[in-house]
Amino acid sequence: MxxxxxxxxxxxxxxxxxxxxxxxxxxxxxxxxxxxxxxxxxxxxxxxxxxxxxxxxxxxxxxxxxxxxxxxxxxxxxxxxxxxxxxxxxxxxxxxxxxxxxxxxxxxxxxxxxxxxxxxxxxxxxxxxxxxxxxxxxxLTRHIREKEHLRFLLDELNHRTQNTLATVLAIAGQTLRNAIDRQDVEAFEGRILALSKVHGILGRHEWLAVGLRELLDRILEPFGIAGEPPSRFTFTGADVRLDARAALNLAMVFHELATNAAKYGALSGAGAGVVAIAWKVEPSPQGDQLRLSWQESGGPAVAPPSRRGFGSRLIEGALADMLGGEVHLDYDPAGAACHIVMPLPKVAGD
Known part of the structure; x- marks a missing residue:
């Protein structure tokens, strides 16, 4: 030496x-x-x-x-x-x-x-x-620099996607302002905003995975989840990580359910209605699956819709067609309910 x-x-x-x-x-x-x-x-x-x-x-x-x-x-x-x-x-x-x-x-x-x-x-x-x-x-210098460059490109893509959605929203609002019912315009705007929010969440997580609870918090924020206590939502279940496709589809489902609850169900008016959301992961022969329920109570009496609108088609079709899941909507007079069973793909880091 x-x-x-x-x-x-x-x-x-x-x-x-x-x-x-x-x-x-x-x-x-x-x-x-x-x-x-x-x-x-x-x-x-x-x-x-x-x-x-x-x-x-x-x-x-x-x-x-x-x-x-x-x-x-x-x-x-x-x-x-x-x-x-x-x-x-x-x-x-x-x-x-x-x-x-x-x-x-x-x-x-x-x-x-x-x-x-x-x-x-x-x-x-x-x-x-x-x-x-x-x-x-x-x-690892080259690897880290390439990772930082990819992060920059992804941030730029997310930024441009948000700008595109904002442009779509503005164009639609101007184009449809006097063409159709204002409620339909508001419904369209709400769906675009929900899509923008989930894009923002996924962008922060590099489009790899997002927690179910974080997704719920963000999508349900306009419906009183962060308002004056007590909250009109309850959550039961350990956090679950979702891949990008599952997060996008579930976000739209949650938005439609919350919008319907705010118009006609447990969240309508100034009543004492609440929404209980519970989920769990359970094994199946094909792998882990997510079982989730949305249960409303305390609102006005529920009646089945006279027609099957876009929201119902989106809820039942998004998971069945895109994710291979099952959705059951229940219009019990005591409160609307939605029961979801869907495969839970493994995500990076699990």
């Missing part, structure tokens, strides 16, 4: 241990020294996990000379813009309490900052005690 000024006794002992174990771990040490994978060893007996070995690939990655690395605390590799969360992640990984694979902002000798994937693994002695830590590195 090259000489480093002001080495502690622990540092000297750790370096000596590496040298003494070269005979036992000869092939591994040779492989580490010649590997294209950047690697370092640290002394786990010191709180700061000082670096006691660094291979040539690590030196090429960071631009440091070996003499400048040995004896340094591992944390010195963190970039100046690393925050407390990054430091806690690193400490947890070295203590065995956190993730083994980290994404951290690191820096090179010339001050350049890069994102590194760092894999931390303990090295144990014959008694099982952790005596060293082995860390390998992958330069």
């Amino acid at each position: 090259p000489q480093v000024a002001h080495k502690s006794e622990g540092q000297k002992g750790a370096e000596a241990e590496v040298d003494s174990r070269r005979n036992d771990l000869g092939p591994f040490v040779v492989a580490a020294e010649s590997s294209r994978m950047p690697m370092v060893f640290t002394n786990a007996r010191e709180p700061s996990d000082r670096i006691i070995f660094a291979n040539d690939s690590f030196l090429a990655l960071t631009g440091y000379a070996r003499v400048e690395v040995l004896g340094q605390a591992f944390e010195f590799l963190l970039a100046p813009n690393a925050d407390e969360d990054h430091r806690q992640q690193l400490a947890a990984a070295f203590s065995g309490r956190g993730e083994d694979l980290l994404e951290l902002p690191l820096h090179r000798k010339d001050g350049d900052t890069f994102w590194g994937g760092v894999f931390v693994s303990p090295v144990r002695d014959e008694a099982g005690a952790v005596v060293q830590h082995f860390a390998s590195f992958v330069d």
Whole structure:
């Protein structure tokens, strides 16, 4: 090992241990020294996990000379813009309490900052005690930049989609203002606004997955979910993550149900009507399925509609045609109800 000024006794002992174990771990040490994978060893007996070995690939990655690395605390590799969360992640990984694979902002000798994937693994002695830590590195800078660029493109697409929906809404309002009944125009506008809201939610989640409760909160917000207490909605069920297609279709279903409840059902007038929404996930031979119920009560007596309008067709058709689910609408005089059973596709991260 090259000489480093002001080495502690622990540092000297750790370096000596590496040298003494070269005979036992000869092939591994040779492989580490010649590997294209950047690697370092640290002394786990010191709180700061000082670096006691660094291979040539690590030196090429960071631009440091070996003499400048040995004896340094591992944390010195963190970039100046690393925050407390990054430091806690690193400490947890070295203590065995956190993730083994980290994404951290690191820096090179010339001050350049890069994102590194760092894999931390303990090295144990014959008694099982952790005596060293082995860390390998992958330069993730290109991957992170591509991810940020995709995020920018997705944000721009979401922004343009919102603008397009707003334009459609304005054109429709002007075109239909004197052509048809105002209630039909308002119904159309409400559906476009609901579609815009769910697009906004999915955009924030990169169109990967959205929680059912978040979807309900956003779509039902205009109908009193965030109004004066007590709320006219109750929710029962553990949160469920939905993919984009399921979220889009369920959002439109919830909007139609809430609109109908506000016009004719439990949410109409200033009465004491409420809506109870409950759901659960249950297994089936084809995989997990979502069973959800919308139950109104406390409103005026319910009568079946005289005709099957667009809202009913959307509710019953959206899930059956698009998601392979089943929907049953019940117009019980005590309160309208909707029962939904649909497959629950796995989403990213589950």
